[in-house]
Amino acid sequence: MEYRFEQVSVEPFTTPKSSELNGHRDIITRYAAQGFEYAGWIPVQQGPSGKILKLDLVFAQK
Template sequence: MYEYKYVDLLSEGVSASRFEEHRAIIDKYAAQGWRYVGYLPTKISMGGVLCNIDLIFERKAEERD
């Protein structure tokens, strides 16, 4: 079984989305044993620009008896 963590990331800029801190966040969670598995758009502007995304991480869950 796996556990998942979702990290909300806001875009920078107005006319085009830019996600500045994604690499640092991925490195931070990788150092904690999480594996980056993808992203999910959580807010898209009327013009189709990504405003928010969730970075998705997973790791094996500790087995409980």
């Protein structure tokens, strides 16, 4: 089984308690077109309050 990882950054809103993930749907669609399945995500960077700032989307291909 082959795995691929794509890192996505979480973009902060103007208020400190909110944020938005952008671009993840395009990435998932692109990998699906190549025969990969979305397998999950892994946090790779967190802020001091514990908010996730960056994550890896994980894709698998049999």
